[in-house]
Amino acid sequence: MDFGVLGAMTVDGEPVAAGKQQILLAVLLCQANRPVRADVLAEAAWPLTPPSPGTFRWHLHRLRATVGDRLIRRDSGYLLRAHEGELDAERFADLVRRAGAEPAEQALVLLDRALLLWRGAPYGGLPDPEEVGAEAARLQELRLQAVEARARAMMALGRSAECAGDLAAAAAAHPLRESLAELRLRALAAAGRRGEALRLFGQTRRRLREELGVEPGGALRRLHEELLRPDPAPRLLPPDVHAFTGRAEELAALDRLLAGPPGIAVVSGVGGVGKSGLALHWAHRAQDRFPDGHLYADLGEQTPAEVLHRFLAALGAAIIPEDHDARAALYRQMLARRRILVVLDNASGSAQVRALLPGAPGSVTVITGRSRFEHLVAEAGALPIRLDVLPPADAALLIGRIARIDPARASPLAELCARHPLALRVAGARLLTRPGWTAETLAVRLAGERRLDELRAGELDVRATLEAGYRCLPETERTLFERLGLLQAPSFTAWMAATVMDVPVGEGGDLLERLAERQLLQPDGVDGAGQERYRFHDLVRLLARERAGAGPSQDAALKRFLRCLLTLAKDAYLREYQGGFRLLHSDSPPWQPRGEILPEDPMTWLAAEHATLLAAIRQAADLGLAEICWDLALTGVRLFEIHGQFADWQQTSLLALRACREHGEERGVTAMLVSLGSVAAVQRHHTRAVALLNRALPQLEDGPFKALALSNLASAEIALGRLEPGLAKLAEARSIASRAGDAVVEAILLTHLALRDRGDPDPLLHRAAALAAVNRRVSLMVMLSSTRATLRAGRYARAEEVSRRLIDDLRLIGDPVLERRALCLRAESLTALNRPAEATACLRRAHELALAQHALPEADRIAGLLTAGPNARPTDSQQRGPSVLGDHGFSVAIRLASPK
Secondary structure, three states: OEEEEOOOOEEEEEEEEOOOHHHHHHEEEEEOOOEEHHHHHHHOOOOOOOOOHHHHHHHHHHHHHHHHHHEEEEEEEEOOOOOOOEEEHHHHHHHHHHHHOOHHHHHHHHHHHHHHHHOHHHHHOOOOOOHHHHHHHHHHHHHHHHHHHHHHHHHOOOOOHHHHHHHHHHHHHHOOOHHHHHHHHHHHHHHHHHHHHHHHHEEEEHHHHHHHHOOHHHHHHHOOOOOOOOOOOOOOOOOOOOOOOOHHHHHHHHHHHHHHOOOEEEEEOOOOOHHHHHHHHHHHHHHHHHOOOEEEEOOOOOOOHHHHHHHHHOOOOOOOOOHHHHHHHHHHHHHHOOOOOEEEEEEEOOHHHHHHHHOOOOOEEEEEEOOHHHHHHOOOOOEEEOOOOHHHHHHHHHHHHOOOOEEEEEEEHHHHOOHHHHHHHHHHHHHHOOOOOOOOHHHHOOOOHHHHOOEOOEEHHHHHHHHHHOOOHHHHHHHHHHOOOOOOOOEEOHHHHHHHOOOOHHHHHHHHHHHHHHHEEEEEOOOOOEEEEEEEOOOHHHHHHHOOOOOHHHHHHHHHHHHHHHHHHHHHHHHHOOOOOOOOOOOOOOOOOOOOOOOOOHHHOOOOOOHHHHHHHHHHOOOOHHHHHHHHHHHHHHHHHHOOHHHHHHHHHHHHHHHHHHHOOHHHHHHHHHHHHHHHHHHOOOOHHHHHHHHHHHHOOOOHHHHHHHHHHOOOOOOOOHHHHHHHHHHHHHHHHHHOOHHHHHHHHOOOHHHHOOOOHHHHHHHHHHHHOOOHHHHHHHHHHHHHHHHHHHHHHHHHHHHHHHHHHHHHHOOOHHHHHHHHHHHHHHOOOOHHHHHHHHHHHHHHHHHOOOOOHHHHHHHHHHHHHHOOOOOOOOOOOOOOOOOHHHHHHHHOOOOO
């Protein structure tokens, strides 16, 4: 099969029809032989409104009609398999690469072959999505590089006149690409057409001035003329940084400035992260590349006008104008024909450095500061370099070099310093200047509550450095910074900021972005629910906690956050189950943020806030807010179930139980006993589950929550061999759910009864499916139990077919626990159908999931089946109660009967 992207998209020479299939194919080809997540594909083809799963699968089916079995399902995404040499873009890149290692004559042959592969704009000029545009731009750039390499090969072979003619079209299409212009000038000059070359230089120079407002770059300018300067070069760089460590990628990025535009780099990051050190170290490393001198200014200590005066004097200006604009004009004029390195340290923002930027290419400017300098990035094409803390090995090495100790001994210290370069230097200096101290001594001091007090050595003060950004904040941003310091959540989103500030969600997002602009928050990416997240640097969080203080307004903000999280979590749960699976809740009043938070898939949002939920439960317990604590813990159980986070389930329930007992919250005690009994049943601690649930049940009023508790108790009793009492409790639970009108709970209970009924299970299963039809997730759970019944009836082919579809659907909704159980069902079906290799593959994947979910009994059983061989079948004892290949109806029952 042949895939063409160097022009209109083709498959085996046939054009691909425009539409969603074309976009999907383009994105897959951009990532050929690599899996692309389903959500990435959906967003690319439907950027405004996500498609329904059915629509998405239909378009993939249409695409598969074009590419056949090359489109493969992988985990939560899809992969398009392209064999070596089938993608024309890869053939083109390979030919260009091979040409780079060959002499001119062979290189020219390879480059001609490569350029002949092009039929037009890559990917047919498809404007969207972004991934395709980026890949198309990369291919266009590679094509221009191939054109330039071909020109160099032709000139090396003495074919300069032919080369000048061949370059005319490319130079006309890219008149501002100076490397093309330089090659054409050289070709014309080598062909004896010097006058034409000079005219072309003049045209190029005018074009650059008119369209970009710049002079030609150094290489093109030196080709036109060589100038001599009598004045001495200024050398204003401070000394290099002692014991500079790491930052290899950032140094390499700065090295690329030496090759040409943009000629400006902006280094940003939190205070003390090493911005100045990086700029100075690179400047000393690259100083020989700037024969006309080096300029340096600390803009935290001087105004731009003062810096201009100093720079002009160093450059040899005979008269320095008083007018600021005149100074800036003279400065640019003096730098226009020079190659100078300019380092502008501690800049507050783009406006402060504008007058200090060279006006013509040739010089290189490195700017450091806490701002992200977005204006310079957008308008001047500046290269952004954002510094974060050092990697663990580099952090330990830096302390070791400063303190002159073995880096292995410095590793604990490095972590206590949060791998923050200034803190690392302070720690190293304190060790070196205090002969009686050891690394262990300092580690004990840093582990205490006054860590920022310990990170001070003479004029080096981590707290003062971090506070410099805090002191400059406007009042609103300062208040948000302090209130975020109250929260134990590891990262923050717009709804959190809006809640603690009592403002609309959009405004909360804007405030977070302003703190990020000032480097007091760090962007932490976009989570699975599409929310932008931000985090504190560890030492900045300490400062925020110090500045947060205490008082009525702070207490109110913290309680608003906890109540808002509880309100959103309840809302997510209700939307997921359309009001079914009704829980026991506290009387804590709701707090609703102003703005839409929950996405179409509410459990995605709850999963994205998993760490937030855990932190909030701990914080509510610490504050003695027992009602909020147990309600949050109970509302989060469904999230823990779906993702197999049973340790989180148990720990949060225990934490909430202790808080409820300490504060006399009896309703919460009952709810947490049910929750702990449910997780005990899931973990196969059936005796403990029976004891906990029997203690709780007398305190529960009839309703869905009691039905769920009874269902769990029934499952545990049946697993202990008490079949009749267990079935009686199941029937009672079903009756309670039916009277309460909770169709979702009743549907699940019907599946449990059907799988234990000695008669035909189909009527009960059909009734369960009808009740569950309102909810996709519960429908899949019922379908899993129905598949178990199909397998028991010996209809192996049907069970295999349904379980295969089930696995796909469960991956789409993100339920790895049910996916594991469906994989086990399919393995049993495949074994019965004498397809051992496929059965083994299913069991291996199920084993991986069981280990990831810490479901060790399940993992052991699956491992035993794998060891026994593909034809092993579960024994009667294994089929008694929930097991790997046993009664999946009851495995599901345990999960769903626990509180949600």
